Amino acid sequence: xxxxxxxxxxxxxxxxxxxxxxxxxxxxxxxxxxxxxxxxxxxxxxxxxxxxxxxxxxxxxxxxxxxxxxxxxxxxxxxxxxxxxxxxxxxxxxxxxxxxxxxxxxxxxxxxxxxxxxxxxxxxxxxxxxxxxxxxxxxxxxxxxxxxxxxxxxxxxxxxxxxxxxxxxxxxxxxxxxxxxxxxxxxxxxxxxxxxxxxxxxxxxxxxxxxxxxxxxxxxxxxxxxxxxxxxxxxxxxxxxxxxxxxxxxxxxxxxxxxxxxxxxxxxxxxxxxxxxxxxxxxxxxxxxxxxxxxxxxxxxxxxxxxxxxxxxxxxxxxxxxxxxxxxxxxxxxxxxxxxxxxxxxxxxxxxxxxxxxxxxxxxxxxxxxxxxxxxxxxxxxxxxxxxxxxxxxxxxxxxxxxxxxxxxxxxxxxxxxxxxxxxxxxxxxxxxxxxxxxxxxxxxxxxxxxxxxxxxxxxxxxxxxxxxxxxxxxxxxxxxxxxxxxxxxxxxxxxxxxxxxxxxxxx
Numbered sequence: 099x100x101x102x103x104x105x106x107x108x109x110x111x112x113x114x115x116x117x118x119x120x121x122x123x124x125x126x127x128x129x130x131x132x133x134x135x136x137x138x139x140x141x142x143x144x145x146x147x148x149x150x151x152x153x154x155x156x157x158x159x160x161x162x163x164x165x166x167x168x169x170x171x172x173x174x175x176x177x178x179x180x181x182x183x184x185x186x187x188x189x190x191x192x193x194x195x196x197x198x199x200x201x202x203x204x205x206x207x208x209x210x211x212x213x214x215x216x217x218x219x220x221x222x223x224x225x226x227x228x229x230x231x232x233x234x235x236x237x238x239x240x241x242x243x244x245x246x247x248x249x250x251x252x253x254x255x256x257x258x259x260x261x262x263x264x265x266x267x268x269x270x271x272x273x274x275x276x277x278x279x280x281x282x283x284x285x286x287x288x289x290x291x292x293x294x295x296x297x298x299x300x301x302x303x304x305x306x307x308x309x310x311x312x313x314x315x316x317x318x319x320x321x322x323x324x325x326x327x328x329x330x331x332x333x334x335x336x337x338x339x340x341x342x343x344x345x346x347x348x349x350x351x352x353x354x355x356x357x358x359x360x361x362x363x364x365x366x367x368x369x370x371x372x373x374x375x376x377x378x379x380x381x382x383x384x385x386x387x388x389x390x391x392x393x394x395x396x397x398x399x400x401x402x403x404x405x406x407x408x409x410x411x412x413x414x415x416x417x418x419x420x421x422x423x424x425x426x427x428x429x430x431x432x433x434x435x436x437x438x439x440x441x442x443x444x445x446x447x448x449x450x451x452x453x454x455x456x457x458x459x460x461x462x463x464x465x466x467x468x469x470x471x472x473x474x475x476x477x478x479x480x481x482x483x484x485x486x487x488x489x490x491x492x493x494x495x496x497x498x499x500x501x502x503x504x505x506x507x508x509x510x511x512x513x514x515x516x517x518x519x520x521x522x523x524x525x526x527x528x529x530x531x532x533x534x535x536x537x538x539x540x541x542x543x544x545x546x547x548x549x550x551x552x553x554x555x556x557x558x559x560x561x562x563x564x565x566x567x568x569x570x571x572x573x574x575x576x577x578x579x580x581x582x583x584x585x586x587x588x589x590x591x592x593x594x595x596x597x598x599x600x601x602x603x604x605x606x
Contacts, residue, residue: 103157107225111218114146118214125207132202133187139210140183143217147171147180150221161553164359166543166569167224171217173570178518179213182447185440195437196444205453205460212456212520215529216536223540233548242549245591246558252309256597257326260306261333267299268337279342279388283500283512290495291487298589307334307350308563309597311357312556327354339380342387347380348373353563360552360559381438451507452518458506459525466505470498472526472577476535479580498522498575522576535576542583543569557594564590 118139125135151171155162162168185193190200223229232238271277275285276293286293307330314323331350338346355369459465475482475494487493499514507515523531546569550558568582 103153103225104227106153107222110146110149111222114142114214115218118142118211122207122211126204132204132207135207136183136186136202136210139207139214140180143175143210143214144180146214147175147217150217161360161363164356164552164566166547166566167220167540169566170220170539170543170570173572174519175213175217177446178448179210182443183449185443185447186450188440192440196440198444199450203450203453203457205457206449208460209449209453209456209518209520212524212529212532216520216523216532219533219536220540220543223537223542224544226541229541229544232545238549242551245595246550246555246561251320251599252313252556252597253599257306257310257330260302260309261330264300264303264306267296267302271296271300278340278346287495303330303334303337304349304353305560305564306330307353308357308560309556311354312361312559315358315361316556335376339383339387342384344377344380344384347384348376351376356563356566357559360563363553377442378435378438381441448516448518451515452521455502455506455517455521456524465525468501469505470494470501470525472498472522473531475577476526476531476580479577480584482577483581483585494577496575496578519571519576519579526576539569539571539579557598560594560597561587561590 121130121135121138121142124130125132130138151168154165154168158165185198186200186202188200193200268277271281274289274296275281276289276296307327310323310326310330313319314327316323331354334350335347338348338350351369351373355365355373358369359365471494482493485493497514499516500512502517503509503511503513503515506517519535520532523535526535546562546565550562552559552562565582565587568579568586571579
């Protein structure tokens, strides 16, 4: 069975890789047009991902929807470089409303080729015989039993302690002018030596939400489980709005939905209504809030009270609509909703923005002075994870997104741009870096999922969910992924050992 799977994996990877290379070759030699090649490469990527996801559903059916390789396929490949590519075929006047272009470039096709190479490499790593052998080693089985094979309740102090610590960290961030969108780039540079510790502390609220949700959906939830879940959900959503981040608003809903799926093998259909609704509301609230902060710099780094007042006033005054073009204001309600959806699709799609970096790398023998050292940063990422900045003055600031905005896109703005993992790896070492990077990711995805077994153990669920965004390569800088794996994984492993009572064990 294992040999058959390996052969099938290799054959599928070979066929898809050769087909993608052939399509790209036809494109650069002008045998087919750029748009035709773009459609073919996008279709090939989606078909290959569908086949691999279906294979996981057949061979690894346990909680397959939350398998990190499946989620990465859907969230990064399908949404970032797949189904959202249709927007480049919409009429020009519609794309103009979201400041986008209908043009398909040779670099966009090359980026699609890199995406296919990344997908093939990830699934080769996931189905690797080496991973299968590793999972049967006694040392790994012993590690799993020691840390994860138990079904215990969290200790009595855990939720209160996590919430208070997280709340204190957030208040400190606010007082220091380091909180969310109300912070400034200059303040982050000044406080670079300790911002990561405050960020880790503020994330403990989400950890408390994970623990509360897993407990609520357990067979014996306890008397106060529902109250804790609702309270922490409201708490995290409220701070999500205050940070000025749309992702921070919808993430609490996603966390609870994932916990429900892990525990009872299904997710309520209400989440599929609540999450899109939360996304729409977050756009309606957060965008005016950001406009108000940008228009009034004195509000940045203010107190919690002033931040909350700015959020409420900007929402009520519809500051965002007042700053848009007259053409948008004349749209009907349904048309505005469609325009909002198009805005979301544009934000999810990384093909055009990422292709700018591909073109820049191909047209220049070396990057300008002061550019990030992409390969060096990836190789040294394990050291970046643990050596404090006050001991390492030359430690990178992690500002590749801002460098991309100013150098690659030519914008004189202090803001970060998501280049996507393929562009980041391409800067580091071309096609070989893309292949090796995602081969490593596929390997780690399978090992982590089946070692933690989050559907069995709440402690395993905590560890898995805390590093899930890393496993699905939600970070746009690949060295950020490595830093998270080397820093957050050991920390959460140690932390969960103190969070849960380890007396009760699951047989087998």
